[in-house]
Amino acid sequence: MDLKRAYEILGVTYKAPIEEVEEQFFILIKSHKTQLETNVDSQNLINIDEVNEAYGTIKEYFEKLEKEKRQQDAPQKSAFRKKLEHILYYYKFHIIAGIFILVVTVVITLSTIEQRQQQAIIDSLPPADLTINIYGQFRNIEKDTLEDNILTMFPEWERVEIKVTTSPIEINSQFDVGEQQISVIELMHDESDVFIVDAFHFSTLIERDIFLPLTFLNENIINDTDNEELFYASIDNEIGEALYGLDITNHPIFIDSNMDPTNRNVVTFHARGNEQENAKKFIETLMN
Structure with a gap:
């Protein structure tokens, strides 16, 4: 399904945020349930299959955007470290600030290493039998x-x-x-x-x-x-x-x-x- 058409079916602005899309999706589901309970004429009944397909299309679009964003953000980690090192040097005579920055740097570094190790483990896993x-x-x-x-x-x-x-x-x-x-x-x-x-x-x-x-x-x-x-x-x-x-x-x-x-x-x-x-x-x- 075309992305623009998916937004039209859900009745939200084209490329509205996922939170708005999900809220409208649940509203349509609830409205459809109410229609069924009140025996609404089939011609006026919400096409729930079309709504589901539209939501799936938009959700897949946002998942793709999120994946692309993670890929774009990955190389920026080294620049972030350089910025931290610069701040640490600038406040080298400010002991309290220096200790705080050092702790933050250590925590971030350990977290990054752990994430890379976890990702390395996932990447090294054999395909599922x-x-x-x-x-x-x-x-x-x-x-x-x-x-x-x-x-x-x-x-x-x-x-x-x-x-x-x-x-x-x-x-x-x-x-x-x-x-x-x-x-x-x-x-x-x-x-x-x-x-x-x-x-x-x-x-x-x-x-x-x-x-x-x-x-x-x-x-x-x-x-x-x-x-x-x-x-x-x-x-x-x-x-x-x-x-x-x-x-x-x-x-x-x-x-x-x-x-x-x-x-x-x-x-x-x-x-x-x-x-x-x-x-x-x-x-x-x-x-x-």
């Missing part, structure tokens, strides 16, 4: 613990990347509305290999054709699994009813991860994943 999106009413997940638990199961893997996308089941506030809408936008661009969702969101997402059937699972594994742990759906008329999800709520990978399910944890196979072979291996291993 598996990416997992934990989607649904989940909060405060100990991702590091969960990643470690998974790597223990797959010692040949070097890295697992987990992201948590919170989407509330019940809407009790405007914050919940915004959180739910943002989760939908993020879902549009997500390319995780595996999804772990609560049962409620499995039933809503399965209709969007973003999951693949688990046809790769050995028939013996399926037969040995309790029927209540198997999630079937009929999406493709040619395939008919097929297995799309598995209940892994009580699996040991969730130990100490603060994964407190609202209504069961279901693992699914994402259609847009990049590491589909590892995704299959992960799901198969969970069921053994």
